[in-house]
Amino acid sequence: MSHYLFDSAAAQSAGRFSVLESCYDPVSRRQLELTGLATGWRCLEVGGGSASLGDWLGERVGPQGEVMVTELEPRWAASRHRPDHVRLLRHDIVHDPLPGKDYDLVHARLVLLHLPERLAVLDKLVAALRPGGWLVLEEFDCGWTPVLAAPDASSMDLFDRVHAALMSLLETAGADPLWGRRVLGAMALAGLGELTASTYAEAWPGGSTGIALHRHNTDQVVDRLTSAGVSATELEQFQSLLQHPEFVVNSYPLISARGCRPQESNKQGPR
Numbered sequence: 496m497s498h499y500l501f502d503s504a505a506a507q508s509a510g511r512f513s514v515l516e517s518c519y520d521p522v523s524r525r526q527l528e529l530t531g532l533a534t535g536w537r538c539l540e541v542g543g544g545s546a547s548l549g550d551w552l553g554e555r556v557g558p559q560g561e562v563m564v565t566e567l568e569p570r571w572a573a574s575r576h577r578p579d580h581v582r583l584l585r586h587d588i589v590h591d592p593l594p595g596k597d598y599d600l601v602h603a604r605l606v607l608l609h610l611p612e613r614l615a616v617l618d619k620l621v622a623a624l625r626p627g628g629w630l631v632l633e634e635f636d637c638g639w640t641p642v643l644a645a646p647d648a649s650s651m652d653l654f655d656r657v658h659a660a661l662m663s664l665l666e667t668a669g670a671d672p673l674w675g676r677r678v679l680g681a682m683a684l685a686g687l688g689e690l691t692a693s694t695y696a697e698a699w700p701g702g703s704t705g706i707a708l709h710r711h712n713t714d715q716v717v718d719r720l721t722s723a724g725v726s727a728t729e730l731e732q733f734q735s736l737l738q739h740p741e742f743v744v745n746s747y748p749l750i751s752a753r754g755c756r757p758q759e760s761n762k763q764g765p766r
């Protein structure tokens with residue numbers, strides 16, 4: 496079983512996927528293009544959520560190519576129509592065997608961050624590449640979410656307190672909220688070459704599309720937050736703050752890291 500904190504079958508997941516798609520898909524598409532993505536490529540999209548990026552990859556590679564989108568809970572992705580060369584598979588990247596090999600491109604966004612087995616999964620994803628194939632991992636660094644503007648000092652403290660409690664729950668579930676800053680180094684140790692990374696962040700004002708991510712995330716674990724000492728009143732104030740026009744918080748920085756499997760793998764086997 497996965498340790499993923501958020502139940503992907505819950506209604507809030509649709510909201511989470513929608514925010515991720517609106518705020519980060521344009522960034523991810525640019526990063527994926529930088530691999531040289533071309534017609535006919537074979538791609539693996541891991542933990543694809545709503546499959547918005549998997550479907551876009553399908554358009555880019557065309558029917559001469561193929562895209563395999565895997566997801567622990569594919570119900571949201573299954574509601575979208577897609578052509579035959581884009582396949583959706585219920586799959587646990589930790590425990591299930593890889594659905595294929597010799598991929599030109601493997602991509603995962605905000606999946607390994609959640610998995611205690613992230614280094615073993617990384618090795619698995621590298622093994623899924625053809626020599627010369629690209630791995631693109633995009634992960635948050637949840638350790639840099641400064642409040643950029645607030646109606647008063649107590650709102651800043653409130654945001655930081657509730658956010659810290661959420662991060663604590665994630666860590667207890669086995670997530671690494673700082674995985675974004677570690678991912679490039681881990682990819683180097685996994686034997687990838689031609690490594691590079693870039694980071695994207697923006698301001699999220701109260702009421703904006705992006706800031707709703709905090710609402711979906713906290714809504715989904717209200718019971719656990721209250722057990723961790725966040726009061727119902729604080730949660731209510733937190734939700735109001737997310738709508739306040741004078742409140743602005745930095746988005747989660749998304750680190751997009753990419754690396755290429757060498758023609759002759761210099762990795763001696765599993766770490």
Ligand SMILES: C[S@@+](CC[C@H](N)C(=O)[O-])C[C@H]1O[C@@H](n2cnc3c(N)ncnc32)[C@H](O)[C@@H]1O
Nearest residue numbers: 497499503515542543544567587588589604605
């Ligand atoms: C934060 S969401 C990101 C979704 C999507 N990649 C995106 O960026 O829009 C994390 C996703 O990873 C999936 N996931 C978690 N554990 C998984 C596992 N062991 N195998 C496959 N997918 C998993 C979840 O179901 C969820 O859809």
